[in-house]
Amino acid sequence: MRTYTANAALLKALSETRRAGSTIAFVPTMGNLHEGHLELVRKASELADIVVVSIFVNPMQFGAGEDLDAYPRTLISDKEKLFAEGVPILFAPGPGEIYPEGLSTQTQVMVPELADTLCGASRPGHFTGVATVVSKLFNIVRPDFAVFGEKDFQQLSIIRKMVLDLCLPIEIIGVATAREKDGLALSSRNGFLTRSERAVAPRLNEILMECREAIACGFDNFRELQAHAQLKLIRAGFEPDYFEIRDARTLHEVTESTEEVAILAAAKLGQPRLIDNVRLALNPVSDWGMLSSQ
Structure with missing residues (x-):
């Protein structure tokens, strides 16, 4: 498994992949991977020749009172799990790579209505952060397919609407929620x-x-x-x-x-x-x- 931390290096590697005629499936995550994430990876491997997984704890989607620093970061164990699944490419950038000029002047992607209800009502700005980072990752990876879990159903709906509205040539795939034996959704x-x-x-x-x-x-x-x-x-x-x-x-x-x-x-x-x-x-x-x- 090759790990990239720089946009330019990943872009170059994936350009070569496309020239060879290979298709790309993408699984964006914030790490701390569990079986639910691995189900997304397995689905991605069914869809395309190459699977790219990203691990990036996105500061833009954390609001007031939500502790960004407390979010679990488990890169070493995450890499082991992805390697065991045969993932060929991991993209693990730092905040400075995704937001080189910081958050205050970052162009934002907003999805009206869908982002303002349910979780969006109690977490103002959260889905703007999600849509912005996912659109940036899509432009870096340029996948044919992108795979998301249905547990975050509102997020999945927002990503689908964003891709439709921005005419992005990406097929969004939803995967059923992975659960424990007692029904608890994996998270x-x-x-x-x-x-x-x-x-x-x-x-x-x-x-x-x-x-x-x-x-x-x-x-x-x-x-x-x-x-x-x-x-x-x-x-x-x-x-x-x-x-x-x-x-x-x-x-x-x-x-x-x-x-x-x-x-x-x-x-x-x-x-x-x-x-x-x-x-x-x-x-x-x-x-x-x-x-x-x-």
């Missing part, structure tokens, strides 16, 4: 859970699935479902940020044209803030009656 944040919190954490996914089942069985009062789910989270020991039922394509409120709903939640459990989501295809528009009250 770097899970390492901050205490033993007692870890025992409670799977309840987040359970409550999402209970809501999904209620909708599948015909319960049509979404506001009541959301309120009831938040109460369940509180009783389990969470501090809910949101629990929302949205159109999976637009992340707007569900309408009669919605074909699939996304049920999304974010909640603190002790120190970590956990996110998760599940989705459900709705009945055809002709069967809209059960949802018309929304």
